[in-house]
Amino acid sequence: MSEIIKEPKIENAAWSFELDPVNNYAYWNNAFSKIECEQIINLAKDKGLIKGTTFNDEKSEGLRDSKIVWLYSCDSLDWAFRRVTDIVLDLNNRFFKFDLFGMLEGFQFTNYTAPGGKYGRHIDSRFNGLIRKLSVSIQLTNPEEYEGGELYLYHDDKGEVMKKEQGTLIIFPSYTLHEVMPVTKGERNSLVSWVTGKPLK
Numbered sequence: 001m002s003e004i005i006k007e008p009k010i011e012n013a014a015w016s017f018e019l020d021p022v023n024n025y026a027y028w029n030n031a032f033s034k035i036e037c038e039q040i041i042n043l044a045k046d047k048g049l050i051k052g053t054t055f056n057d058e059k060s061e062g063l064r065d066s067k068i069v070w071l072y073s074c075d076s077l078d079w080a081f082r083r084v085t086d087i088v089l090d091l092n093n094r095f096f097k098f099d100l101f102g103m104l105e106g107f108q109f110t111n112y113t114a115p116g117g118k119y120g121r122h123i124d125s126r127f128n129g130l131i132r133k134l135s136v137s138i139q140l141t142n143p144e145e146y147e148g149g150e151l152y153l154y155h156d157d158k159g160e161v162m163k164k165e166q167g168t169l170i171i172f173p174s175y176t177l178h179e180v181m182p183v184t185k186g187e188r189n190s191l192v193s194w195v196t197g198k199p200l201k
Helices: 034-047 078-095
Strands: 026-028 067-071 100-102 107-113 118-122 132-139 146-148 151-154 169-173 177-180 183-197
Touching: 026 078, 034 067, 034 107, 034 183, 078 100, 078 132, 078 169, 078 183, 107 118
Parallel strands: none
Antiparallel strands: 026 169, 067 107, 100 183, 107 183, 118 177, 132 169, 132 183, 146 183, 151 177
């Protein structure tokens, strides 16, 4: 007759008051309509695009291949800032619960054009700069009009691809490693912004 060995009961002295409320990401379908997306694309291109850079371009050669332009509420975009603010506050309350100030850097319109438009793996938070807590990315281009250009978030080695539907808003903590894969056909346009707040602690 074999002896049954019981596992010793492990006592756990820890008792958490509250579970971690921070999700990996959240999204909002149809943040902008097709017509609104096209309106923003036309406005940005009329304003003029410049080469997108990184915080230290000398050390990140080849990391980024895109064109950008900064857009603000004074660019006849009060309605867009109001819309995004309401969505961000709602999603933050439900999925992150960060203490936030606002979108102090405006919107960055980004154009990725084939062949090869991309933004390699990076995080949006940085030392000795504005305290970015949440990153916002809005898909402006119909995914049927381009190939590649997927937004990946990395919580492991494999990563997770985000929704590509036109008008979709994706939001995630700014310390999350992410990238935009190379566009192989057509062009992908997006609107990004960063929501700032007090230091994380």
